[in-house]
Amino acid sequence: MHFRITDGTVAPPELTGSVLPVGSSSDSACQGLPPVSVDTLSPTKECVKDYIHHIKSYMRDVCCSMRGGMGMESHYVDTHLVQRKLLIKSGKNANKCLEKELVILSDSERKKAKLDRSQLFHNSDSRLKQSVTLLGKAGVGKTTFIQHLCLDWASGSLPQFQFVFLLNCKILDLTQSNYSLKGLLFDLSMAPRCKDSDSVFKHILSCPDEVLIIFDSFDHIKDFEGLLQSPAKSHTNTKYTIKQLFSGLFQKEILSGCTLLIATRPKDVLNQVLRKVDSLLELCGFSPEDIELYTSKYFGDASLQESALKQIKNHRYISSLCSNPLLCWTTCFLLEHQDSCNDDLPSTLTDLYQRVTSKHLQLASLENSSLCKNRKQLDIPQLCKMAWEGLENHDTRVNPASSTELLDCSLKSGILASYKASEHQENHFVDLFTQNLLSAVHLVQSKQVNEKMVVANSVVHQKKRKVQGESQDVLQRFVTGLVFQKAADGVSILDSSVNIKAKRKAVETHLESMKPNDLVPARLLELFHCVYETSSAKFAKLLLKNLPDNLSFYGTQLCPLDVYVICHLLQQASALKRTFSINLQDTCIPICGLKELVGLKCIKSFWAHTADTIGLWEDLHQSNDELNLKSAIEKFTLHPFKATQGYHIENLPVLVQIHREKKLPMSEFVSALDEGVPALRHLQRLEFELGVQNGPELFPKLIEVLPSLQSLQHLDLEKNQIGDSGAEKLAGVLHFLECLKLLNLSQNLIGDAGVEKLAKALPSVPSLQSLSLYGNVISDSGAEHLALVLPDMNFLQDLDVKFNKFTDIGATKLSAALKNCTGMKSLELWNDCIPYGVFEHLRLQDPRIRSL
Numbered sequence: 084m085h086f087r088i089t090d091g092t093v094a095p096p097e098l099t100g101s102v103l104p105v106g107s108s109s110d111s112a113c114q115g116l117p118p119v120s121v122d123t124l125s126p127t128k129e130c131v132k133d134y135i136h137h138i139k140s141y142m143r144d145v146c147c148s149m150r151g152g153m154g155m156e157s158h159y160v161d162t163h164l165v166q167r168k169l170l171i172k173s174g175k176n177a178n179k180c181l182e183k184e185l186v187i188l189s190d191s192e193r194k195k196a197k198l199d200r201s202q203l204f205h206n207s208d209s210r211l212k213q214s215v216t217l218l219g220k221a222g223v224g225k226t227t228f229i230q231h232l233c234l235d236w237a238s239g240s241l242p243q244f245q246f247v248f249l250l251n252c253k254i255l256d257l258t259q260s261n262y263s264l265k266g267l268l269f270d271l272s273m274a275p276r277c278k279d280s281d282s283v284f285k286h287i288l289s290c291p292d293e294v295l296i297i298f299d300s301f302d303h304i305k306d307f308e309g310l311l312q313s314p315a316k317s318h319t320n321t322k323y324t325i326k327q328l329f330s331g332l333f334q335k336e337i338l339s340g341c342t343l344l345i346a347t348r349p350k351d352v353l354n355q356v357l358r359k360v361d362s363l364l365e366l367c368g369f370s371p372e373d374i375e376l377y378t379s380k381y382f383g384d385a386s387l388q389e390s391a392l393k394q395i396k397n398h399r400y401i402s403s404l405c406s407n408p409l410l411c412w413t414t415c416f417l418l419e420h421q422d423s424c425n426d427d428l429p430s431t432l433t434d435l436y437q438r439v440t441s442k443h444l445q446l447a448s449l450e451n452s453s454l455c456k457n458r459k460q461l462d463i464p465q466l467c468k469m470a471w472e473g474l475e476n477h478d479t480r481v482n483p484a485s486s487t488e489l490l491d492c493s494l495k496s497g498i499l500a501s502y503k504a505s506e507h508q509e510n511h512f513v514d515l516f517t518q519n520l521l522s523a524v525h526l527v528q529s530k531q532v533n534e535k536m537v538v539a540n541s542v543v544h545q546k547k548r549k550v551q552g553e554s555q556d557v558l559q560r561f562v563t564g565l566v567f568q569k570a571a572d573g574v575s576i577l578d579s580s581v582n583i584k585a586k587r588k589a590v591e592t593h594l595e596s597m598k599p600n601d602l603v604p605a606r607l608l609e610l611f612h613c614v615y616e617t618s619s620a621k622f623a624k625l626l627l628k629n630l631p632d633n634l635s636f637y638g639t640q641l642c643p644l645d646v647y648v649i650c651h652l653l654q655q656a657s658a659l660k661r662t663f664s665i666n667l668q669d670t671c672i673p674i675c676g677l678k679e680l681v682g683l684k685c686i687k688s689f690w691a692h693t694a695d696t697i698g699l700w701e702d703l704h705q706s707n708d709e710l711n712l713k714s715a716i717e718k719f720t721l722h723p724f725k726a727t728q729g730y731h732i733e734n735l736p737v738l739v740q741i742h743r744e745k746k747l748p749m750s751e752f753v754s755a756l757d758e759g760v761p762a763l764r765h766l767q768r769l770e771f772e773l774g775v776q777n778g779p780e781l782f783p784k785l786i787e788v789l790p791s792l793q794s795l796q797h798l799d800l801e802k803n804q805i806g807d808s809g810a811e812k813l814a815g816v817l818h819f820l821e822c823l824k825l826l827n828l829s830q831n832l833i834g835d836a837g838v839e840k841l842a843k844a845l846p847s848v849p850s851l852q853s854l855s856l857y858g859n860v861i862s863d864s865g866a867e868h869l870a871l872v873l874p875d876m877n878f879l880q881d882l883d884v885k886f887n888k889f890t891d892i893g894a895t896k897l898s899a900a901l902k903n904c905t906g907m908k909s910l911e912l913w914n915d916c917i918p919y920g921v922f923e924h925l926r927l928q929d930p931r932i933r934s935l
């Protein structure tokens with residue numbers, strides 16, 4: 084059977100379409116349509132056509148509305164997709180979490196990588212992608228996007244697919260092993276019943292490349308370990324588990340050629356599966372323009388629309404929150420039901436969700452006074468307990484044995500949604516935030532939950548190594564928010580008669596013991612959020628006091644809400660006379676957020692992606708904000724520079740151009756740049772870690788930049804395969820690097836030709852103390868060239884040329900030169916082309932020659 088919702092009063096409208104008695108003859112979706120059943124006399128083609136017609140019509144009916152009763156056509160806001168890439172790591176240190184391997188693009192790269200819905204299934208060379216993953220945080224609109232996609236298909240777009248099957252992993256029974264491929268498609272997907280499923284299935288098997296199968300809420304397949312093992316291999320009625328069927332489809336063992344679309348939250352998903360997909364796409368949330376459009380769609384009435392929009396725009400926290408479509412809907416719902424437009428808007432997530440949940444309950448009780456006359460009659464603690472029990476098992480469904488009255492009221496209030504799964508009815512918490520708020524209420528006020536348990540689910544934990552899922556992050560925020568909530572007011576969902584002092588004290592002690600210095604960037608961000616949720620000046624101060632001078636959010640994707648929270652807390656730092664350097668590399672922080680953070684007094688230097696930084700300068704220049712432009716130029720730093728992605732280096736030449744020409748690319752002379760770009764002038768350390776794949780291609784860009792790095796002391800170019808030609812290019816610019824102390828050219832395939840050029844240039848680097856050419860392919864002639872210049876390198880202390888190809892001839896030349904270098908401390912020259920006896924002899928003559 085199919086899934087559907089059976090109660091539609093206030094139930095989430097994205098599902099209300101499936102209220103219809105699916106597959107029955109009274110199915111309104113079927114009315115006026117040819118019957119699904121196939122006249123045995125009619126050709127198979129006819130029956131397939133009928134069925135397709137029928138699914139399309141069914142999808143049009145089921146997918147046409149969103150939560151809150153809004154029509155898809157009237158209220159949907161077209162959001163963008165961004166093409167994402169994976170950083171493939173292998174071996175022991177490979178991460179087991181997709182989010183950690185996803186390359187975080189800069190804001191400017193994201194703009195370039197934008198796609199729209201029509202490009203979902205096609206590569207740039209217009210080849211069809213066979214597997215696509217749609218990534219997005221909770222509430223960003225994955226399910227809604229898929230609904231729209233189904234509507235597109237039903238209305239004739241996506242003609243490449245004859246069939247679209249939509250599976251919701253939330254309601255699939257993952258424990259049973261009695262499903263066939265046919266059962267998966269016809270009985271478990273959102274499709275009307277097909278009376279001649281054998282014929283249609285046979286047809287499907289004959290044209291797999293015209294089939295799209297969508298797995299929504301894929302993160303609900305909790306256990307990803309071994310997911311790809313033992314895939315289903317047979318199309319026939321052999322019985323499998325859902326995971327085996329997925330694995331069989333994914334690995335093209337069954338229905339090979341079909342297209343798969345997998346929608347999931349990125350955290351927690353094991354990458355062994357998702358790294359194998361053809362395309363990884365991230366669904367973007369609402370831009371400020373989208374928020375405006377959505378608000379105007381939500382409030383039909385122009386004056387309501389205007390006032391709501393004004394309130395959202397005036398409230399920076401709320402407008403940053405609204406970049407998440409679900410939270411935007413929640414905000415609009417609250418605005419719609421607030422008593423007066425002078426009511427304060429919530430200033431924390433806890434506050435927002437408490438108000439909205441209370442409102443839902445209140446409306447439901449008003450609507451159906453016979454079921455729950457007032458809020459008190461509803462057993463909220465029981466509802467909260469159910470939420471927590473589900474959350475503990477990473478499950479959104481509620482215990483079917485719960486009281487009917489409680490379920491009915493929760494369904495009517497929109498806290499639960501009902502689905503028809505397989506053979507039975509299931510009730511689920513409607514979204515992650517609602518379930519987590521109720522769970523947090525349970526933890527905070529239930530007597531069965533002790534302080535230790537509350538602390539374990541409140542603020543960030545220093546020692547936990549495992550990446551925690553999004554759900555845990557949100558739970559922490561709510562628990563912290565509730566524990567420190569000021570005296571319960573009208574909207575509090577907490578029972579004011581319960582004493583939570585001991586729990587509050589325990590969380591407080593834990594917060595006070597936190598050492599932000601030891602936290603990885605993602606955890607540090609969570610700590611910021613938890614402190615923000617407390618709304619407490621005391622905890623904000625404590626956090627600011629304990630923060631390290633160098634703040635790093637490196638590699639953590641920052642959404643507008645994150646940026647708001649960071650700024651909000653940091654702006655109080657000036658009062659404490661604290662200043663920070665902030666690393667915003669690989670955070671994809673939007674330029675407006677960057678502007679806000681960089682503008683803070685307490686930020687004395689920042690490091691963000693070069694293209695975004697130039698974008699920020701251009702923005703400030705265009706708005707004639709010369710003062711802030713000057714400060715943003717001065718605060719920008721590149722130190723210490725570590726290039727691990729192509730885009731870390733690609734824009735450096737533009738920066739150098741700005742530095743030399745003292746103007747921005749599209750402008751005339753900019754007075755703020757009259758001293759060039761200090762970040763370039765002051766850069767002391769550069770590590771070029773692009774490796775074999777990107778290193779050789781991007782090395783010329785680095786060469787363009789090096790002459791401007793007058794303060795560079797440490798240049799690490801290890802393992803980039805720059806070869807002889809790279810060494811020659813480097814030799815041409817070495818004389819600019821007057822302060823260079825360390826040059827690491829290990830493992831770069833440099834041979835005699837390259838080392839000859841380098842040797843000529845090395846004496847022009849007066850301050851060089853340490854040179855490594857370890858693991859190259861230098862033979863005797865190269866060693867000889869080096870030996871010749873060794874006495875001219877006045878400050879050289881350490882030379883490492885081990886694991887090269889020179890023999891005792893080269894080794895002897897080098898050791899002879901060493902005699903004239905009194906300042907040198909070590910020479911490492913071992914390699915297996917030098918006879919051991921010779922090597923030992925040289926070593927005994929000069930102890931500065933090191934063995935392995």
Ligand SMILES: Nc1ncnc2c1ncn2[C@@H]1O[C@H](COP(=O)(O)OP(=O)(O)OP(=O)(O)O)[C@@H](O)[C@H]1O
Pocket residue numbers: 097149150158159160161162219220221222223224225226227228300348377408409410412514515
């Ligand atoms: N593009 C959109 N236009 C208008 N409203 C949207 C859009 N996307 C999402 N919404 C609103 O946000 C709500 C939540 O979206 P949705 O359930 O699709 O999120 P999700 O990413 O699937 O979340 P989860 O990971 O929790 O399943 C929808 O019910 C709808 O009200």
